[in-house]
Amino acid sequence: MHKKFLKLYYFIDEFKKGIIDKQSINTSIIYRNYKKKYKTTEIIYIRDYCRRKNIKFFLSNNIKLSLSLNLDGAYLPSFNESFTHLNYNFKKNFKLIGSAHNLREIRIKEKQKVKEIFLSSLFKNNANFLGLNKFNILSNNTYRGIIALGGISKENIKLINLTKSVGFAGISHFKQKKGP
Numbered sequence: 001m002h003k004k005f006l007k008l009y010y011f012i013d014e015f016k017k018g019i020i021d022k023q024s025i026n027t028s029i030i031y032r033n034y035k036k037k038y039k040t041t042e043i044i045y046i047r048d049y050c051r052r053k054n055i056k057f058f059l060s061n062n063i064k065l066s067l068s069l070n071l072d073g074a075y076l077p078s079f080n081e082s083f084t085h086l087n088y089n090f091k092k093n094f095k096l097i098g099s100a101h102n103l104r105e106i107r108i109k110e111k112q113k114v115k116e117i118f119l120s121s122l123f124k125n126n127a128n129f130l131g132l133n134k135f136n137i138l139s140n141n142t143y144r145g146i147i148a149l150g151g152i153s154k155e156n157i158k159l160i161n162l163t164k165s166v167g168f169a170g171i172s173h174f175k176q177k178k179g180p
Helices: 017-021 040-052 063-068 103-111 131-139 157-162
Strands: 007-012 027-031 057-060 073-076 095-100 116-120 145-149 167-170
Touching: 007 145, 017 040, 027 040, 040 057, 057 063, 063 073, 095 103, 103 116, 116 131, 131 157
Parallel strands: 007 027, 007 167, 027 057, 057 073, 073 095, 095 116, 116 145, 145 167
Antiparallel strands: none
8 A cells, every 4th residue: 555645734823933944845834813913024924934945835714815925825714604705816826725514614615616625623522523434424525635634643643544635734743743
């Protein structure tokens, strides 16, 4: 059996050079901070730093700003059910990604034209907990790339190969990472 190369997505709410420096090239950064308003200068600084490190950079829940700052893409959280971004002219390499917790939200993300859907929560036992079986059933209902999200650690990372997912996303897994 061939080893699966997974796409990696790391959620950050503040910029720390040390943590980004530890990430491999196939890791993408998603900046999401719902507590404060985005500062354009801060986003430009993160974008430029990620470009120097050859890391893709996505902004959460603000497609218009992502387009104007020439970012790699935008992330649409599950609570964003808006379709106004379909009127925008996207650049060739601009990528929309989004998260979902159930079949209804998966269908909304498909209509929003996202390329990859973050399906939550695979391992983290919370209100959105799916587990392996429900995760596989939901991921078989779409042809979009599925990204596993929630509770991924060093102990259960090998279980991702039992799913249809093309990658995984998280926060705590990437903070403890020692290097590429």
